Amino acid sequence: MKRFTLKWPLVISSSVLALLIFVVPLYGAAVYSFKGNGGKGHSWTNYQWLIHQDGFYPSLLTSLKLAVLAALLTLALMVPTMVYLNLKGQKYKSLVDFLCILPLIIPVVSLAIGAQVAMPKILQNSEYELVFFFVIIALPYTYRALDTSLQTIALKTLVEASRSLGASWTSTIILVIVPAIRSGITGALFLTFALSIGEYTITSLLHWETFPTWTVVAAQQNILGAIAISVFSFVGAIALLSVIALLPKRSAQRVEVDE
Amino acid sequence: MSKNNRDSCTLELKAMSRHFGPVKALDGLNLTVQPGELVALLGPSGCGKTTALRIVAGLEVATSGELLLNGDRYNETPANHRDMGMVFQSYSLFPNLTVSENIDYGLRARKVDSDKRQKRVTEMLELVALESKAKSFPHQLSGGQQQRVALARALAIQPRVLLLDEPLSALDAQVRGQIREEIRRIQLDLGITTLFVTHDQEEAMAISDRVGVMSHGRLEQIDKPIVLYNSPATSFVATFVGLANRIPAEITAKGKARVLNQKVNILDSAESFEEGSQVNVIIRPESLELVSESDDEATRGIVALKSFLGPMTKVGIAVEGAPLIHLNISSREVRKLEIGDRIAFKISSDEVMAERV
Numbered sequence: 001m002k003r004f005t006l007k008w009p010l011v012i013s014s015s016v017l018a019l020l021i022f023v024v025p026l027y028g029a030a031v032y033s034f035k036g037n038g039g040k041g042h043s044w045t046n047y048q049w050l051i052h053q054d055g056f057y058p059s060l061l062t063s064l065k066l067a068v069l070a071a072l073l074t075l076a077l078m079v080p081t082m083v084y085l086n087l088k089g090q091k092y093k094s095l096v097d098f099l100c101i102l103p104l105i106i107p108v109v110s111l112a113i114g115a116q117v118a119m120p121k122i123l124q125n126s127e128y129e130l131v132f133f134f135v136i137i138a139l140p141y142t143y144r145a146l147d148t149s150l151q152t153i154a155l156k157t158l159v160e161a162s163r164s165l166g167a168s169w170t171s172t173i174i175l176v177i178v179p180a181i182r183s184g185i186t187g188a189l190f191l192t193f194a195l196s197i198g199e200y201t202i203t204s205l206l207h208w209e210t211f212p213t214w215t216v217v218a219a220q221q222n223i224l225g226a227i228a229i230s231v232f233s234f235v236g237a238i239a240l241l242s243v244i245a246l247l248p249k250r251s252a253q254r255v256e257v258d259e
Numbered sequence: 260m261s262k263n264n265r266d267s268c269t270l271e272l273k274a275m276s277r278h279f280g281p282v283k284a285l286d287g288l289n290l291t292v293q294p295g296e297l298v299a300l301l302g303p304s305g306c307g308k309t310t311a312l313r314i315v316a317g318l319e320v321a322t323s324g325e326l327l328l329n330g331d332r333y334n335e336t337p338a339n340h341r342d343m344g345m346v347f348q349s350y351s352l353f354p355n356l357t358v359s360e361n362i363d364y365g366l367r368a369r370k371v372d373s374d375k376r377q378k379r380v381t382e383m384l385e386l387v388a389l390e391s392k393a394k395s396f397p398h399q400l401s402g403g404q405q406q407r408v409a410l411a412r413a414l415a416i417q418p419r420v421l422l423l424d425e426p427l428s429a430l431d432a433q434v435r436g437q438i439r440e441e442i443r444r445i446q447l448d449l450g451i452t453t454l455f456v457t458h459d460q461e462e463a464m465a466i467s468d469r470v471g472v473m474s475h476g477r478l479e480q481i482d483k484p485i486v487l488y489n490s491p492a493t494s495f496v497a498t499f500v501g502l503a504n505r506i507p508a509e510i511t512a513k514g515k516a517r518v519l520n521q522k523v524n525i526l527d528s529a530e531s532f533e534e535g536s537q538v539n540v541i542i543r544p545e546s547l548e549l550v551s552e553s554d555d556e557a558t559r560g561i562v563a564l565k566s567f568l569g570p571m572t573k574v575g576i577a578v579e580g581a582p583l584i585h586l587n588i589s590s591r592e593v594r595k596l597e598i599g600d601r602i603a604f605k606i607s608s609d610e611v612m613a614e615r616v
C-alpha cells in the first residue's frame with residue numbers, strides 16, 4: 001500500500017501561496033490603475049494620461065530597440081561560444097562558469113563606471129553602449145539557459161554528422177544546433193529582453209533615458225499614473241514574450257511507430 | 260536503382276597512429292581497402308577501431324601516418340571537404356528536419372541544383388524503401404527506419420567512401436539482421452568502398468569482403484572471414500573470432516603436443532616451443548566430437564552445462580585438470596544428454612594452435 005506523505009499537500013499549499021504573492025499585488029495594481037480622478041470610479045484616465053506624457057513613446061521605443069539589440073547580440077555571442085565550450089572547450093568551462101557569475105557579484109555601480117571607462121569613445125557617447133551592459137547583466141542567466149539546453153542534445157554527433165555531410169560550421173550552427181536548442185534560445189532571449197527592458201540602475205548612472213528612467217520621473221507627478229505605467233509595462237512585456245513563445249514550432253506531433 | 264556515380268576509390272592508412280597522452284589508441288595501423296570492397300574492423304572496446312574510422316572521416320587528427328584516397332594525401336582536408344558518407348551508431352538524424360530534408364541536407368550543403376536534389380532524394384528514399392515516410396520526422400520512425408534514413412543521407416552525397424560506425428549496435432536482434440543485409444545489398448549495388456567498424460563478429464563475418472581484427476591499436480590479422488576463422492594468425496584472433504577452448508597441453512616433440520589423452524600436431528607459428536614446455540592449445544568447439552568411452556584417445560568428463568542455440572547446443576564438459584571444455588553438438592543428439600551424465604570426447608582436427616602459458 002502507498003504510504004501517505006506530506007509531499008502533495010506541501011506542493012499545493014506552497015503553489016497557492018506563491019500564486020497569491022504574485023497575483024494579489026498585480027490585481028491590486030490593476031484595480032488602482034483604473035481608478036478615476038480623486039480615486040473614485042473606474043476609467044481609462046490614468047492610461048490616457050500616460051500615453052499623452054512627453055517622452056513616453058521615445059523612451060519606450062528606445063528601450064524596445066536596445067532590448068531587441070541586446071537579445072540578438074547575446075545570441076550571436078553566446079550560441080557559438082557555448083557550442084565551442086561544450087564541444088571542445090570542456091577544460092575552460094569552470095572558468096567561463098565563474099566569469100559568467102561575475103555580473104551578479106560585482107556591484108552595479110562598479111560595473112557601470114568601470115565598464116564605461118573601458119568602452120571605445122564612439123560607444124561612450126551613444127545610447128547603444130547600454131546594449132553591451134544589458135548583455136553583461138543577462139550573462140549569468142543566458143549562460144545557464146543555453147548550457148542546459150545544449151546538454152540535453154547529442155551535440156557532438158549532430159555536429160559530426162553535419163560536418164561529414166559537407167556543411168560549414170556556420171551552416172551547422174544555424175541549420176542543426178539552433179533548432180535543436182530552440183527552448184534554450186527562447187529562454188535566453190526572454191531573459192535578456194526582460195532584463196534589458198526593465199533595467200534602471202545602469203541607465204540612470206550613465207544618464208541615458210529609457211522607459212524605466214522616464215517612468216521614475218513621470219511617476220513623481222501622478223501616483224495612479226505611475227501604477228498604470230507599472231501595469232502597462234508588465235502586461236506589455238508578458239504579451240511580447242508570449243508572442244515569441246507561441247511562434248509555430250517546426251516539428252510534428254509524436255505518433256505511434258510502425259516497423 | 261541508381262548507382263553511385265562516383266568511381267570507387269582506394270582507401271589507404273599508412274602507419275597511422277593516434278596517441279592520447281601516454282595511451283596509444285592507434286599504433287602504426289596499415290590498412291588498404293580496395294575499390295568497391297567492404298572491410299570490417301573488428302575488435303574489443305578500446306582496440307582503436309573507432310579512432311581509425313574517425314581519422315578517416317576527419318573527425319579526429321592522427322598523431323602520425325598518412326591517409327590516402329586514390330593515392331592523394333587527405334590528412335589535412337577538413338571533414339566537410341572529404342566527401343565521405345558516415346553512418347553513426349546513434350543515427351544522428353537532425354530532429355528538426357523531415358526524412359526528405361535529412362537526406363537533402365548534404366546536397367544543400369554542396370549547393371546542388373534544386374531539381375537534381377529532389378531527384379536524388381527520391382532515389383535514396385526508394386533505395387531504402389522509405390518513400391512513404393518522406394515527410395515524417397525522425398522521432399516518428401522506429402530505430403531501424405532511422406538507421407535506413409541515416410544510410411540514405413550518407414549515400415545521397417555520392418561519397419567516395421562509406422564509413423559505418425557500429426550502425427547496428429542500437430537495434431534489436433531481428434531488425435539488426437534485416438538492416439545488415441540491406442547495407443550489404445546497397446553496398447554491392449552501388450559498388451562503394453566501405454569501412455565498417457563493429458565489435459560484433461557475426462556482423463563483421465556476415466557482410467564483409469575482408470575482416471581486420473584489431474588489438475591494442477594494431478591489426479592482428481586481416482583476411483576473408485573464412486580464413487580468419489579457420490586459420491587465425493594469432494591466438495588473440497583465434498579466441499576473439501568464434502568460440503575457442505584453451506586447454507593445457509605439453510610439448511612432446513617439435514610440432515607435437517599431448518593434450519588431454521591425445522597427441523596432436525601444432526600449427527606452424529612464429530613462436531617455437533621447447534620439448535617439455537607447458538602450453539595452451541586453442542581448439543574450436545566444432546573440432547571436438549563425442550566418441551565411445553572405449554576409444555583409447557577419448558577424454559572422459561561430466562556434462563556441466565547445456566545452452567540451446569537452435570540447431571546446435573553448446574555443451575560444457577567438466578574434465579579433471581582442465582577448464583570447462585565446450586563442444587557444439589546437434590540439438591537432436593544432445594536431447595539424450597542430461598547434466599551430470601558421463602561422456603567421452605576427442606579432438607577431431609589434425610592440427611591445433613598453441614600459445615605459451
